[in-house]
Amino acid sequence: MRRIIYLSLASWVCFAFWALLFYCFWRLQWLRPHGVWAVASLSTMFGLSLWLDLIGLRSLWRGNRRVAVVGWMLIGIVPLASFGVHRLSSVETFQNRLPNRVTTLDRVSACWLSSFFHAASLAKLDRSVTGRHVVLLDQGQSKNPRDLVAQMDAHLEQMAARIGQAPPQQMIYWVRGSILGIDGFAVGPWAFCSRNEDAATLTPLDRHEVAHSLVFTLSGPDQNPPHLLVEGWAESQSNDDKAMIESLQRDRSVHRHHRIDDLVQHPYYGASRGPTYSHGGPFCLFLMQRYTPETFFKLYRGVRRDSFRSDAERVLGDPWLEVESQFWMWLKSEAEQISKERFVQDGRFENVIEFDEGVDREQWETLVEKCSLAEWTDHSIPHDVSYAVDLSFKDKRQHRTPLIDRHLKAVFDRQQCWITESQTPPTSERFLMITGEKIADLIRHQDGLVTGSSAGTQIRAEVNHEIYSLLERTHQPLDCNPWGYLPRQRNDLTYNENIRIHSVVAPSPTTTQWTIRFSKRMEYGKTERPSHEGQEVEREVEEEEVELRLGEANGMALSKLILMIQSTGERYTYEARCENVGGRIMPVKGVLTVLDDQSQVLAEGRVSTRRMTSQESLAVKQAVAAMAANVDTDFKSIWADDLRWFVFAVLVGGLVCVAIGREPPLPERHIGEVSSR
Secondary structure, eight states: OHHHHHHHHHHHHHHHHHHHHHHHHHHTTOOSOOHHHHHHHHHHHHHHHHHHHHHHHHHHHHOSOHHHHHHHHHHHHHHHHHHHHHHHHHHHHHHTTOOOOOOHHHHHHHHHHHHHHHHHHHHHOOEEEEOSSEEEEESSOSSSHHHHHHHHHHHHHHHHHHTTOOOOSSOEEEEESOSTTOOSEEETTEEEOOTTTTOSSOOHHHHHHHHHHHHHHHSOTTOOOOHHHHHHHHHHTTSOHHHHHHHHHHHHHTTOOOOGGGGGSTTTTTOOOHHHHHTHHHHHHHHHHHHOHHHHHHHHHHOOGGGHHHHHHHHHSSOHHHHHHHHHHHHHHHHHHHHHHHHHHHOOSOEEEEEOTTOOHHHHHHHHHHHHHSGGGOOOOOOSEEEEEEEEEEEOSTTSOSEEEEEEEEEEETTEEEEEEEEETTTEEEEEEEOSSOEEEEEEOTTSOEEEEEESGGGHHHHHHHHHHHHHHHTTTSOOOGGGTSOOOOSOOSSEEEEEEEEEEOOOTTOOEEEEEEEEEEEEOTTTSOOSTTOOOOOEEEEEEEEEEEEGGGTTEEEEEEEEETTTOOEEEEEEEEEEETTEEEEEEEEEEEEOTTSOEEEEEEEEEEEOOHHHHHHHHHHHHHHHTTSOOSSOOOHHHHHHHHHHHHHHHHHHHHHHHSOOOOOOOOOOOOOOO
16 A cells, blocks of 8 residues: 555656646746657656556555555656646647737646657657757758758848847757647747648748747747737748838728737737737837837747737837837838739829919818818727618619618627628628627528627627628718818729819808819720730720719718719719718718710619617617627637546545545554452
8 A cells, every 4th residue: 555655656756747847947948958858758647657557556466455446546647647638738738819818827738748749859850950059850841951051041141130139048949840740839949830841941830930930039938928919920030121110000900900909919919919920020020120129039938928019019119009019010011012002013004183274282281181180080889879871872873783672780898799781682691799808700590590699809800890891881882081082092993093182162151062164984804804916905994974072071981972974874863861870970870863965764762861769779789799799709719628527536536536446544442450360
């Protein structure tokens, strides 16, 4: 029995010894201990557990006090089981990109993994090529490995210099191969890049994962930056800067973006999910440009999860929300500059705006500025308002949708919203919801089937985008946004456009209307069909005469449109009355009529917006909540977390068995009086 007790306690002592040793490795920044340490730790822990099991089974077969034996066996396997469960939990967290709060145990475990990877690489990978700063490990498939290592050494030196640091003395282990199926992953100084592992040049994945290992090696043992900076740094060193900036600005232009402040909170702080890549890359570029690369590195290594905002303000010298505001302005400016540069280099299409004599150019500039400053440029969601929109549009023209019938009811309360929408065609109902507990985006089809998703804040940007798109689409084709009609310089055209402004009339003392008259000539087909044998490409020309009236009192909203298409003789007339509803300009009443050259009605539509009563708002909330109630949410606790409770139960069960099965004390024997006889 004593041997079983000693072996059980030895398992705990062994586990504590190895944990303390790797803790020292972590604190001393020995980030890649030799593989012998991992092999020795596994051997001793498994050896003790196996010895304990064999002795325990023998005692169960021959001995007594079997309950106590079972208890000590359970207690003895808890350390090894705890370590295994923690590794399983870490693997599932990474594979599913789940949020994770980094603990000391995670850091010590990562140090052990680094030693384990070294042992595994010696056993599995055939070739090792050492450079100045990196060691390339593969199975002999990479072409020109010396050249690859030289390229990566140079890239690593450039990355280190970019943040004002010298390359680390610790070597970076760059794996082009598979160890236990790991791919696209960095832990400590190990960068796994098995995808395109035979490429003759550096791939974006190579640059990305090595960037992770470099900044980790430089940042010290206590680093705990948000994954916005972790993935953003790696993206900024592996992808094209201009492409990242333009991509994020496109998402923002349609409201498909996250607030930066949301990405430094749960669940994104500790999770490498999509937005931390798409937003992190441009955001890190902004920080390095606006605050210097050295300041960025100081921010990266100096912030902590529970005090991030105050840490960021201390390092950057600006309030955190002001930093975000500056970032979005910088992003828009950079995207516009990139677009202009590309347009100048391309130069295929012309977008010309000319003015008749007598047109007041100052008035035109004033008009454009007022439209730019109006609320149409802010893709915000309404707030603290409930309203309903009804739209119908009938079209008799060929190749057009004959009927659009759309009804929307929306309730916005602070940062929460509930929306229902029904439309024909197709016949369907949509339910959107953002509350403090849940986010849902659901569609009920004509056959009654419900599809969609319901989750936590990780899809807030996607749902925000759907809300914005839905509100925009609700009024189409009866929209009042002046930017859909006003002539302006554009860099994204795929045809030649020539606009001539005939008149610009500013509001008089008795009216708040701007009136603009202009003609537009559009020339298609310049690049669609290449010429053959020197023949000119046929071009389709369309000409329009347009008169616009914009209401200055309502954010320059369109109040009247008269459009004449010369080629078909069609005449569009749209009159609308707009109001500010919850911070958003909407057509309270609008009527569109399309006539042919014989004054016959080709199409007509109507749109109306009204505020809902409190009873209607409550009904909308209940309807949406009922749809979302039975839909599962994302970010559940992973199955490995349940095993932790199982291990805890094993420990408790072992203690209970030991207590029950302990040897009872010997009974006292009664000694009677000695007879005198």
